Amino acid sequence: MAVCVAVIAKENYPLYIRSTPTENELKFHYMVHTSLDVVDEKVSAMGKALVDQRELYLGLLYPTEDYKVYGYVTNSKVKFVMVVDSSNTALRDNEIRSMFRKLHNSYTDVMCNPFYNPGDRIQSSGNLGISLSCRAFDTMVTSMMIQVC
Amino acid sequence: MELCGAKRLGYFGRSQFYIALKLVAVAQSGFPLRVESINTVKDLPLPRFVASKNEQESRHAASYSSDSENQGSYSGVIPPPPGRGQVKKGSISHDTVQPRTSADPQEPASPVVSPQQSPPTSPHTWRKHNRHPSGGNSERPLAGPGPFWSPFGEAQSGSSAGDAVWSGHSPPPPQENWVSFADTPPTSTLLTMHPASVQDQTTVRTVASATTANEIRRQSSSYDDPWKITDEQRQYYVNQFKTIQPDLNGFIPGSAAKEFFTKSKLPILELSHIWELSDFDKDGALTLDEFCAAFHLVVARKNGYDLPEKLPESLMPKLIDLEDSADVGDQPGEVGYSGSPAEAPPSKSPSMPSLNQTWPELNQSSEWETFSERSSSSQTLTQFDSNIAPADPDTAIVHPVPIRMTPSKIHMQEMELKRTGSDHTNPTSPLLVKPSDLSEENKINSSVKFASANTVGQQQAGVVAHPPAVPPRPQPSQAPGPAVHRPVDADGLVTHTSTSPQQIPEQPNFADFSQFEVFAASNVNEEQDDEAEKHPEVLSVEKASDPAGSLRVAKTDSKIEEKTAASAPANVSKGTTPLAPPPKPVRRRLKSEDELRPEVDEHTQKTGVLAAVLASQPSIPRSVGKDKKAIQASIRRNKETNTVLARLNSELQQQLKDVLEERISLEVQLEQLRPFSHL
Numbered sequence: 001m002a003v004c005v006a007v008i009a010k011e012n013y014p015l016y017i018r019s020t021p022t023e024n025e026l027k028f029h030y031m032v033h034t035s036l037d038v039v040d041e042k043v044s045a046m047g048k049a050l051v052d053q054r055e056l057y058l059g060l061l062y063p064t065e066d067y068k069v070y071g072y073v074t075n076s077k078v079k080f081v082m083v084v085d086s087s088n089t090a091l092r093d094n095e096i097r098s099m100f101r102k103l104h105n106s107y108t109d110v111m112c113n114p115f116y117n118p119g120d121r122i123q124s125s126g127n128l129g130i131s132l133s134c135r136a137f138d139t140m141v142t143s144m145m146i147q148v149c
Numbered sequence: 150m151e152l153c154g155a156k157r158l159g160y161f162g163r164s165q166f167y168i169a170l171k172l173v174a175v176a177q178s179g180f181p182l183r184v185e186s187i188n189t190v191k192d193l194p195l196p197r198f199v200a201s202k203n204e205q206e207s208r209h210a211a212s213y214s215s216d217s218e219n220q221g222s223y224s225g226v227i228p229p230p231p232g233r234g235q236v237k238k239g240s241i242s243h244d245t246v247q248p249r250t251s252a253d254p255q256e257p258a259s260p261v262v263s264p265q266q267s268p269p270t271s272p273h274t275w276r277k278h279n280r281h282p283s284g285g286n287s288e289r290p291l292a293g294p295g296p297f298w299s300p301f302g303e304a305q306s307g308s309s310a311g312d313a314v315w316s317g318h319s320p321p322p323p324q325e326n327w328v329s330f331a332d333t334p335p336t337s338t339l340l341t342m343h344p345a346s347v348q349d350q351t352t353v354r355t356v357a358s359a360t361t362a363n364e365i366r367r368q369s370s371s372y373d374d375p376w377k378i379t380d381e382q383r384q385y386y387v388n389q390f391k392t393i394q395p396d397l398n399g400f401i402p403g404s405a406a407k408e409f410f411t412k413s414k415l416p417i418l419e420l421s422h423i424w425e426l427s428d429f430d431k432d433g434a435l436t437l438d439e440f441c442a443a444f445h446l447v448v449a450r451k452n453g454y455d456l457p458e459k460l461p462e463s464l465m466p467k468l469i470d471l472e473d474s475a476d477v478g479d480q481p482g483e484v485g486y487s488g489s490p491a492e493a494p495p496s497k498s499p500s501m502p503s504l505n506q507t508w509p510e511l512n513q514s515s516e517w518e519t520f521s522e523r524s525s526s527s528q529t530l531t532q533f534d535s536n537i538a539p540a541d542p543d544t545a546i547v548h549p550v551p552i553r554m555t556p557s558k559i560h561m562q563e564m565e566l567k568r569t570g571s572d573h574t575n576p577t578s579p580l581l582v583k584p585s586d587l588s589e590e591n592k593i594n595s596s597v598k599f600a601s602a603n604t605v606g607q608q609q610a611g612v613v614a615h616p617p618a619v620p621p622r623p624q625p626s627q628a629p630g631p632a633v634h635r636p637v638d639a640d641g642l643v644t645h646t647s648t649s650p651q652q653i654p655e656q657p658n659f660a661d662f663s664q665f666e667v668f669a670a671s672n673v674n675e676e677q678d679d680e681a682e683k684h685p686e687v688l689s690v691e692k693a694s695d696p697a698g699s700l701r702v703a704k705t706d707s708k709i710e711e712k713t714a715a716s717a718p719a720n721v722s723k724g725t726t727p728l729a730p731p732p733k734p735v736r737r738r739l740k741s742e743d744e745l746r747p748e749v750d751e752h753t754q755k756t757g758v759l760a761a762v763l764a765s766q767p768s769i770p771r772s773v774g775k776d777k778k779a780i781q782a783s784i785r786r787n788k789e790t791n792t793v794l795a796r797l798n799s800e801l802q803q804q805l806k807d808v809l810e811e812r813i814s815l816e817v818q819l820e821q822l823r824p825f826s827h828l
Contacts, residue, residue, distance in 0.1 A: 092806075094806040097809075112428070112431055112432070113421050114403030114433065115407055116421060
């Protein structure tokens with residue numbers, strides 16, 4: 001049950017960040033920002049650029065008193081950061097992985113749209129048309145926040 | 150113009166526009182321009198909007214001064230398209246199609262509103278909707294292909310004419326076809342530049358009158374289905390497709406499509422939406438069908454139609470078409486068989502009618518795959534050749550099937566497991582699955598992914614249905630049978646796992662032939678042969694499915710599906726099967742023969758029992774009611790299969806997770822042991 005999900009671009013600016021509105025969102029934003037350093041450290045520690053599932057999933061980045069932060073990096077250096085509540089019965093590692101996998105799939109769907117420029121924010125609100133895949137991405141993130149996937 | 154009532158409204162509303170168009174058509178066809186002419190002359194040819202023509206029209210219209218639309222009020226050559234575009238923009242706000250004829254009464258022969266009034270309104274409205282391609286089609290129903298092209302062409306010509314009229318503002322845009330989006334920029338630019346020129350009003354009027362008639366006509370014919378693509382439109386789209394991608398079976402890459410559709414001047418968000426609607430398989434490229442759908446959506450949007458949330462039925466690309474090898478080509482990679490879909494469907498479809506009618510799509514697809522695998526068995530093909538009866542209604546249903554077929558591999562596998570297990574399905578299937586899992590983890594992983602497909606339910610249902618059907622009759626014989634079967638199968642699994650996928654298909658073929666021999670001896674009925682074939686396939690699939698890898702699973706699944714479908718109806722319903730009794734005994738014999746393979750003795754016993762049971766069965770009279778029962782039975786079976794598959798799925802997923810964890814731990818150890826080479 002994620003409380004905050006963020007998609008960070010390669011240049012370390014957020015493409016998409018969303019948190020459960022109950023908490024002070026700024027705190028989550030700050031946590032995600034600080035986690036980027038940990039992500040970079042883990043990525044550089046990988047050594048050779050093996051491309052397999054495990055190396056995409058970075059695992060627990062760092063725990064705080066209330067939350068745990070997990071990281072996942074794609075082949076194009078787009079990072080997914082997820083903050084989960086520690087009070088939850090500890091989510092299994094596999095569940096976190098599956099959540100990241102779903103995120104990755106949804107993100108790929110957004111990317112597949114040639115009218116989406118990599119580097120644009122993934123926003124599902126538009127004046128006229130609403131990008132379907134962005135909406136699907138949003139929905140998926142919502143579902144992840146509501147229930148454990 | 151007066152007819153249009155535009156003066157009254159101050160701008161060209163849609164209805165006025167339509168009426169104007171219609172009157173233009175009337176004028177062009179030589180009929181007197183009267184209000185009544187619009188209604189009386191139904192088959193008005195589409196007004197031909199050409200720059201010169203417009204001039205003539207305007208002059209022509211000018212001759213009719215009374216209550217005819219005052220097209221003659223043009224001061225000069227009035228480019229209809231731009232004006233029309235403007236008018237369109239103004240009328241874009243009217244999403245609902247107003248009755249054209251009602252517009253007529255609305256139009257009193259009011260004096261022409263001061264020219265200055267109409268231009269300001271229309272340009273304003275036009276500018277507001279400037280996003281929509283100028284010169285593009287108005288909210289005309291999509292059913293009219295002509296309007297699309299001619300208006301656009303008119304737009305081009307109109308804009309050019311307008312340019313000429315407008316004191317040399319810019320070179321007239323080349324008169325090109327509508328699709329050449331490159332032209333729209335100049336057109337729109339021009340229009341933007343001269344919004345308030347006096348010519349606009351005349352332009353507006355001309356365009357309004359010109360397009361109204363078209364719109365009126367089109368509107369009446371397009372009410373049926375705005376999303377249906379007419380033949381002319383389709384041809385147009387295909388031609389455009391060819392300009393980008395000469396191979397009609399090929400793909401248009403996303404970047405090329407993006408450029409192309411960007412020329413339509415629709416906002417990027419809408420184009421993105423259209424893309425997501427039309428890229429059905431989410432591969433980032435457009436096939437011909439997808440391209441036509443996208444194009445159609447663009448056209449619709451330009452005409453003011455709102456984009457739907459999901460793709461309309463008529464725009465959906467036909468994913469699975471038995472005769473369409475291209476679609477098959479999409480699947481084979483997943484299915485893993487290099488079979489010949491072309492020969493599969495014809496051979497399969499004949500057998501289908503004789504099979505359970507409730508699963509035509511399953512049968513078709515399963516037969517499809519099965520045949521591809523069994524393409525070597527010419528005997529099978531020849532048997533079916535004479536019975537080629539493609540179920541056309543089924544093909545319509547087929548298209549979702551192929552997607553399901555892919556996941557069916559494991560389902561087929563599980564189905565077969567269940568079939569063998571029948572009553573012992575639950576305990577046996579895990580057993581049977583586990584060895585295969587251990588032995589072919591990778592394949593199972595991929596097949597597990599497939600397991601989540603919804604087709605499982607159907608296939609499984611068929612399979613599950615089969616076991617319940619079977620147990621009642623050959624219960625006593627099956628009890629020992631499955632028990633014997635299981636160890637045999639387990640052994641077979643061990644052995645099979647080592648066998649390559651290519652070997653596995655051979656087994657079914659081998660089995661099939663043996664079955665066929667038996668059948669040939671016992672059956673004369675072709676239908677029986679069909680079922681016989683299915684049985685050997687199913688049975689052989691049972692054997693082979695256990696160790697089946699993902700590749701095999703697809704093949705076997707299809708076979709199993711068929712078998713299940715074929716056998717299920719026959720086996721299941723003692724009173725519901727529409728099949729004749731003779732096939733049942735034959736099937737029983739096949740089944741028993743299959744079982745004979747692993748264990749001769751017990752199978753002979755079973756065969757005896759089965760035969761006895763079968764013989765004791767009363768012949769099942771065929772009736773329509775049976776079909777219904779069969780359908781219900783199949784639904785029940787599907788549901789059962791669904792639940793079983795779901796459970797299997799969860800178990801496999803758990804195994805997958807465990808294995809992944811092991812792998813992770815191993816890799817961690819490896820890294821720890823690896824000398825520090827970084828930093």
